[in-house]
Amino acid sequence: MKYEVKRACGHVEKVELFGPHKDREWRLKKEAEKKCLQCRANTAVPGLPMLEGTPKQVAWANDIRSNILRQVESLRSEIDRLFPDHPETEKVTRAIEGFVAELVTKTSASWWIDNRTMAIREEILKRLN
Ligand SMILES: [Zn+2]
Structure with missing residues (x-):
């Protein structure tokens, strides 16, 4: 399932998560702490x-x-x-x-x-x- 996540850099990125539903909120929070792909590539x-x-x-x-x-x-x-x-x-x-x-x-x-x-x-x- 794909989720829109607002990254630490402020950009919104689609993230695909698999696995148990109960972990997803926590994993989305973790994903939100990362920079987006483009910003990670440009850093x-x-x-x-x-x-x-x-x-x-x-x-x-x-x-x-x-x-x-x-x-x-x-x-x-x-x-x-x-x-x-x-x-x-x-x-x-x-x-x-x-x-x-x-x-x-x-x-x-x-x-x-x-x-x-x-x-x-x-x-x-x-x-x-
Ligand atoms: Zn970014």
Whole structure:
């Protein structure tokens, strides 16, 4: 069923909800806290380039990109925390930084969508050699 939702940005957007009726009011409230697709696509993420694609692709790819960068960042802090004095830590950290530097050059929304399930640890391991 489709509902009209007034988004946080003030634009009205149609949202399709499935599942039990009793949750719908709560889910519509959650949806109302988000910005609309167009605004999400047009919002620059500080420190990152704007992505290219249709508004729908860009909005999705922005979420994928933040999610992947967040996972890489948490991996880096985990390594720092667990192995602060390990001789390999610096090497791994450099590999992670190189990986992030490559990731932030990717500006095609479809690239992020195609790579949304990338194996982050393996990507970093590949860059260790
Ligand atoms: Zn909007």
